[in-house]
Amino acid sequence: MNVVLDNPDLVVRAFTYTLLLFVIAGVLSLILGTFLAALRVGPISVLRRAVAVYVALIRNTPLLVVLIFFRIAGPKIGLNFNFVDIVVGDFRFNNLFAACVAALTVYTSTFVCEGLRSGINAVPLGQAEAARAIGLPFAAAMREVVLPQAFRASIPPLASVQIALLKNTTLAGAFGVGEAFFRMRGFTNNEPGQRVGIFLTFALIFVILVEVVSFVANRLERRARVAA
């Protein structure tokens, strides 16, 4: 336990990296995932199928292998992020960080796409038909009838995806980003006798972070829900 209490600055620093990975990859994956979902449910059948194949491929590949693609295989074919080198205060965001963000984004966005698609599929066809029948134009039918219901049904799967992303950021530690897992492994390596205390501290912080995300999702869902 002492090694954690003696180095609170290192723990805070590690979790700052974790949260930054989570927020950046989370936002990017929502954007990319929405784009993929738009193609996936759009009217062009070629794009629908192409995205379906792409999503099936990425979803069934372990995140570790995606990271291997970006960190180990990518540089061999000129896919590197060497142009990224930003220093903000004590925090440095280099090509390692960028490659991990890219891998997390690519991986998570396919799950976002599926979450959004399941939300759209949850809207009964009769809702859209009724909207058209009462003469709503396309934009209004989307805005007033279809998308609110689709969005509401998407919140639970999207929240699960984002929580999974938060836990998946630990993989970046295995590829050189100094986030929570990296720090936890470092502490355990140096002080194997205190491994249980170290684990419990880091694990409890993760539990709290997951609970925060889950609380936010609960509030969002409650706000979006129609009084039944």
Add this chain to the structure above:
Amino acid sequence: MSAAPSVLFDAPGPRTIARHRIYTVVALAALLAALAFVVWRLYDREQLTYEKWEVFVTPAYMQAILVDGLLTTLQMAVSAVLLAVVFGLVFGVGKLSDNWWLRWPCWAVVEFFRAVPVLLLMILVFFSWGIRGGDSGAYWTVVIALMLYNGAVLAEVFRAGIQAVPSGQAEAAYAVGMRKSQVMNIILLPQGVKIMLPAIISQMVVALKDTSLGYVVAAPGLTAVGKLIWNGEQNQVPTAIVLAALYVATNLVLTLLATLAQKRLVGEKKPLEVSMVSHLDEGRKA
């Protein structure tokens, strides 16, 4: 060509169909161009040469990949899921107990292991125990860490599956004089298992993907074999492609099994889904 009716757009008229035809051609061209670029880039960086791919048609290496790699990975995933089923059954049923002193600890254990990243669990197990066991230590480190995580997820699946059995079943069982344990063992679990089986097979996919996390404790398996190969041959790109292809193929087979089991056992009903967010799924039912 014509799509199934969608909530998003009306059936297209002749002009829209003509417009979509143009989009289709453009999209196809763009996709082919992207694919051609990837292939050209691989060719340009000399990743498509015979030397880089030779190992994957060499029998000794193929055997290493399939036996030391894929088979070990499958063994890890299967043992992890089997143990996780036991773990999940104990804690899932425990969560439904009428006694608060049983329900509450089970709830805490399930929530804890669901929220903690598997990698942290692996490091703890590895340094507590696996580090002394060499290769098999790392193997069981992965299995135990995955058992704890997947077991916690399956506990939720079991709870939801048991609760999905119509309440009249339990009431009728109590009415004919069965005891609590009899109701669970004879009435609820057998019916619940039918609903749960597809979810358990789907969890195999998650476990299989997560066995690759053994990378951090140098565990055996597909990724470890891949690492040996790319360190020896310096063919990182082909190795990564082969690794991904093997994982994807295995997972697709598992997904197919889950779909078949779903059709066979549950019918057209919606598959059982367990949200990562506590209380969200209960909230939707209310």
